[in-house]
Amino acid sequence: MSQSNDMALKSQNTISKEELLALKKEMNAKAFTKRRIRTGSRLVFNIIVAFIMLLPLLYAISIAFMPSGELFTTELNLVPKNPTVQNFIDAFTNVPLIRFILNSFIMAGSITIGQIITCALAAFAFSFLEFKGKGILFMVVMATMMVPGEATIISNYLTVGNLGMLDTYPVLIVPYLTSAMGIFLFRQFYMSFPMSLYESAKLDGCSNLKFIVRILIPLTKSAIGAMAVYTFINAWNMYMWPLLVTGSNDMRTVQIGISMLNSVDSQSITMMIAGVVIVIIPSISIFIVGQKQLIRGMFSGAVKG
């Protein structure tokens, strides 16, 4: 009895090399399939969710290529049966869409560049310089974020109207050349910036401006990237202000132009959607180009310090 027990123990304790290898292989295979199944199911789930979220956009693109007759049928038409680019041609010929796109680019580009410059400078002052009333001034700047844009739009309109600026590029750009949000964003970034770098630069003989250009900006590229994408898309999508202050086709931005495609007499949904698709291309492409910066900018403070 005890002998057999001993034998069993012995066989349990000693495993041959081949057995060990086989065991390892088996365990590995099990774990591998388990992991594969997990990754696969996650992928499938994500694809489904992404499809649901993108459905309106994909459907819009599909409609843009549909002849207008196909849209108004009793069957469900998700994909155009006879794809056509006629809608796009109509959109371009009905309104000066190219001019609108150009206007929008000029406006959004100027606003973006202007905001980056002013916000970076203001944020530098708020985080690196010492002056009297710094805290109060910063609070005043922050307070402007609490005032909704709609509340000031009339008085702003009257101001620019009296200045005789209506229907020009400056009237589209100047009121948006700085933003409290941007100042706040940059300041948050600069707060995590080591003060000793600034002091060291000062001892090296660096002026404030040189410090900003040579050291601060290169080191906060991700913040600038995030800010640029955010500002550009916001400016591109602006509707209320351009509608109010522009009157001629020469100055209108693309968002107004799209609404001009909607004519009461001859409404063509497919053509309007085609116009919308054209208009969202720039903002989507900006986002694709800048998304890395945007995400890095949002999280860099937390991870890198």
Add this chain to the structure above:
Amino acid sequence: MSEIILRNVCKQFDKEHYAVKDFNLDIQDREFIIFVGPSGCGKSTTLRMIAGLEDISDGELWIDGELCNYYEPKDRGLSMVFQNYALYPNMTVYGNLAYALKIRKVPKKEIDERVHKVAKTLEIEHLLDRKPAALSGGQKQRVAIGSAIIRKPKAFLMDEPLSNLDAKLRAQMRVELAKLHKDLATTIIYVTHDQTEAMTLGTRIVVMKDGVVQQVEAPIQLYDNPANLFVAGFIGSPSMNFFDAYVEEEKGKTVLYLGDQSGSRKVYLKGEKAEIARARELHKKVILGIRPEDIYEQKDAEERGILEDTVGVEETITAREMLGAEVILYFDKKGKSHAVKLSPENQTQTGEKIRFYFDPSRIHIFDQGTEENIFYREEIR
């Protein structure tokens, strides 16, 4: 040649609160001055005032005969090494070293020469193309020092430059800093809270507490001749032991009763120290200070001929630290911990009793009220 003079320099944050008060110091050319003190004592603030990073609230700062209170930092001709190195992360090591010269519009060829020379001195030549992120702590420290020395400043200011390094590297850099000071032959003002750095590097040490200078002295004088209780306790590790004591006269000899007036535990003073103590503090309560290495066990006391001077000091050991070259025994007295440094042959274990003997020539006596060392002699300098 650089001489820095501080006259009654003050830093006031608000009406009541002084960060630095009446700071007076003459720094000679080629001195290695150390500011040392507990955190919040104003040593960094003083350094930053010299650098020009903080305004001087009151007093005068003279650098090479020029009143520099209102000079911009870049015009003072000083360079600074920061605790966190302050290297520009977007530039390579070469760019970091060259930057200060570039701003000063030094010709490119000269910049190149100087960068390579400094890199060679600090043995960082192979790192010139790297960015700071790809360097280790010690290498970053070298680059930081390099970018300070490349400008050939009148003086270097160093704000705890070694405190981010690990212990071994710190010891190594300490030796190199001492060597660098010798090679460069310039003035260095160095802030630290590490007294080993202070003792090993400084030609003179400024001990500060609550914004006030306590004592300015060469390291060994500071150690042997502390001006007051604070300096005595701050310099030295383990720190000086303090006992409550009474100065009394016994058969014509000056004697210190330890603890109570019963006289069962006492130390006889000799020579000049006895006379000063009798003259100044007879029948008064004082604080006796003695360093851990000036307390002996019986055998060593016999050899030194001090066996008869201490009576009845027998203590129970509460902790024992074996450091290899020496052993440190701790005992508690009225809630205060005391340390004794003995040779490692001593085998007294925790909980055992041992008899100690004080070297009376190494005893310090501090006035209970003013906390001044009654044996302190200023002219020793």
